[in-house]
Each structure stands twice: as structure tokens, then as C-alpha cells.
Amino acid sequence: MPELSETRExxxxxxxxxxxxxxxxxxASVYTQRNYRQALGEFMQWHRDGHEPPVRWGELERNDFxxxxxxLGRRELSQAAIRLRVxxxxxxxxxxxxxxxxxxxxxxxxxxxxxxxxxxxxLTLEQMNALLDAPLREYGAERDAKKGTKKKVRPVSxxxxxxxxxxxxxxxxxIGEICRMLAGEIEPDELVxxxxxxxxxxxxxxxxxxxxxxxxxYWERLAKPPTLDEPVFFASEIKRxxxxxxxxxxxxxxxLSACGLDPSLTPHKLRHSYxxxxxxxxxxxxxxxxxLGHANLATTQAxxxxxxxxxxxxxxxxxxxx
Numbered sequence: 146m147p148e149l150s151e152t153r154e155x156x157x158x159x160x161x162x163x164x165x166x167x168x169x170x171x172x173a174s175v176y177t178q179r180n181y182r183q184a185l186g187e188f189m190q191w192h193r194d195g196h197e198p199p200v201r202w203g204e205l206e207r208n209d210f211x212x213x214x215x216x217l218g219r220r221e222l223s224q225a226a227i228r229l230r231v232x233x234x235x236x237x238x239x240x241x242x243x244x245x246x247x248x249x250x251x252x253x254x255x256x257x258x259x260x261x262x263x264x265x266x267x268l269t270l271e272q273m274n275a276l277l278d279a280p281l282r283e284y285g286a287e288r289d290a291k292k293g294t295k296k297k298v299r300p301v302s303x304x305x306x307x308x309x310x311x312x313x314x315x316x317x318x319x320i321g322e323i324c325r326m327l328a329g330e331i332e333p334d335e336l337v338x339x340x341x342x343x344x345x346x347x348x349x350x351x352x353x354x355x356x357x358x359x360x361x362x363y364w365e366r367l368a369k370p371p372t373l374d375e376p377v378f379f380a381s382e383i384k385r386x387x388x389x390x391x392x393x394x395x396x397x398x399x400x401l402s403a404c405g406l407d408p409s410l411t412p413h414k415l416r417h418s419y420x421x422x423x424x425x426x427x428x429x430x431x432x433x434x435x436x437l438g439h440a441n442l443a444t445t446q447a448x449x450x451x452x453x454x455x456x457x458x459x460x461x462x463x464x465x466x467x
Contacts, residue, residue, distance in 0.1 A: 160185050163240050172345040174321050184233035188213060207251045228257055267418040279400035280307040301366045306396050308359035309378055315356035317419035317437050320390045320412040329373030333357050342438040350436045420448045
């Protein structure tokens with residue numbers, strides 16, 4: 146085990162090692178990397194403002210982090226935002242302990258604000274169907290609007306968007322998983338997709354015929370369909386570059402607005418809808434956990450609260466003795 150000393154490496158070296166670990170070994174999402182970098186940066190800045198020397202991670206005590214928590218509270222951050230920052234620091238210390246750079250984590254045992262109980266947002270079946278139909282409706286409307294003009298409306302981007310929405314909803318995928326998916330990872334005859342999830346974990350999930358057909362129609366309109374090692378969905382057909390999260394978010398916002406739905410809903414809410422609709426239809430919790438790629442069953446159980454709440458409301462509204 147290396148000596149517990151900070152003479153060989155500066156604190157910034159330790160932090161940069163951690164960020165490389167998140168990117169290269171853990172394969173954390175760009176959002177996790179960004180949030181963790183911001184959280185550690187905030188703590189280091191707070192520490193520098195109150196102390197002369199740079200942060201010496203091996204010498205910090207629990208009280209240092211309690212004081213930092215109080216400062217976060219004075220900024221009136223949400224409970225979720227505070228928990229995210231402490232989670233980032235805690236993950237950093239776990240990394241340092243595994244590398245033998247510190248013996249223990251001073252963050253362990255620091256009391257955190259209890260998370261507010263929030264049920265996952267989701268779309269109803271009717272809303273989901275309207276959203277899935279939205280890209281082709283928008284294509285038809287734009288094509289009709291430009292009839293008689295020299296401008297032609299190409300259907301490719303609309304077919305792509307429809308296929309993306311169908312695939313997210315059909316497979317319950319995260320936005321990063323959709324953007325990373327390669328053509329060779331879809332097995333249309335078996336109706337399964339090999340998904341590369343968080344932390345380089347792989348899982349196999351079913352894909353519905355509607356999603357497979359939507360992908361096929363999109364590929365037929367491309368100048369050349371993707372090879373097995375190319376992305377399923379292109380941001381640019383000319384450059385053959387993969388779709389990226391921001392573009393998916395922007396396109397989804399347009400379609401939500403066109404359907405009269407809340408445009409602030411994220412692609413992740415389609416994943417929530419997938420899980421909720423499966424459980425509503427009688428799917429067992431363990432199977433849904435595996436399909437979502439959740440490490441802990443407790444994460445998946447949040448969706449059972451949604452269905453339970455709806456059952457309670459239905460009972461209260463319908464039962465004469467409720």
C-alpha cells in the first residue's frame with residue numbers, strides 16, 4: 146500500500162485522477178462527470194476561502210464537511226442539490242481509499258437532509274401514443290405548408306425522431322444508451338437489443354416490433370444504412386456522426402409542445418413511462434429492474450409507489466364506502 150502522504154501528488158492531481166477514473170474506468174455519464182467536477186470544485190473553493198494552504202484531503206475531518214453543509218444550506222440549495230454534492234465528495238473519498246491514499250472517509254456519518262419523496266413523472270398511455278405519432282404529424286404539417294414552393298421537406302429527420310422515441314419507450318433506455326447504440330447491437334429476428342449501460346455494464350433487453358419497424362423505415366430513407374459498427378441514429382447523415390443528447394432533448398421538446406404536453410419533460414420521463422406501464426400491466430419487479438439496468442431493487446420500487454397511488458385514487462373515486 147502506498148504511503149498515506151500528499152507529498153508525491155498535489156490535491157489537484159488526486160481530483161484529476163478521480164475524474165479520469167470516472168471517464169475511463171467507470172464510464173460515468175457526461176452529466177455525472179460534470180456534476181462531480183463542479184461539486185469538488187465548489188468544496189475546494191470554499192476551503193481556499195477560509196484556509197491558507199491548499200486542500201489536504203487526508204487531513205480533513207468530519208467537522209469540515211459539516212461546516213460546508215451549513216454553507217450550502219445558507220445558499221438555500223434544494224435537498225437534492227446538497228445530497229448530490231455530498232455524494233460526489235463521498236465517491237471521491239471511496240476512490241482515494243481504494244487507491245490507498247487515505248485510510249478512511251471523513252464524510253462517512255455526516256448527516257444529510259432527508260430526500261423529499263417525489264414520485265416519478267410519467268406519461269399516460271394516451272399521451273405516450275400521441276407523442277410517438279408527433280414526428281410524422283409534424284412532417285405532414287410542414288410538407289403541406291410548403292406545397293407549391295420550391296422547398297422540399299425531407300422525411301429522414303422525422304423518421305429518425307420517431308424511431309428514437311419508439312426505441313426509448315420500447316426498451317426503457319437512458320438517453321446516453323440511445324446515443325451510443327450501434328446498429329450491430331440490435332437483433333431484429335430475436336427482438337432484443339444489447340445495451341451498454343452505466344459503468345460499462347451490459348444487459349440485453351427486449352425491443353418491440355413497432356420500434357424495429359420504425360428503425361427499418363428510417364434506415365430505408367438514408368442514402369446508405371449504417372454498417373454494424375456505426376450508430377443506429379445519426380445526428381448528421383452526411384458526417385455519419387451519432388445523435389447526441391442535446392439534440393434528442395431539443396427535438397423532444399418540440400414534439401411535446403406539439404402534443405400540448407409539458408415541454409420541460411426530459412427523455413428520462415419516457416423511461417419512467419416505460420417502467421410504470423410495464424408494472425401496470427402486471428410485469429414483475431425483478432424483471433423490470435433487469436430491463437432498466439438498475440443496480441438496486443429499491444430504485445425500481447419507486448415505480449410501484451406510482452401504481453399504488455393510482456390504485457388508491459381509483460378506489461377513493463369509485464368505492465361507495467371509501
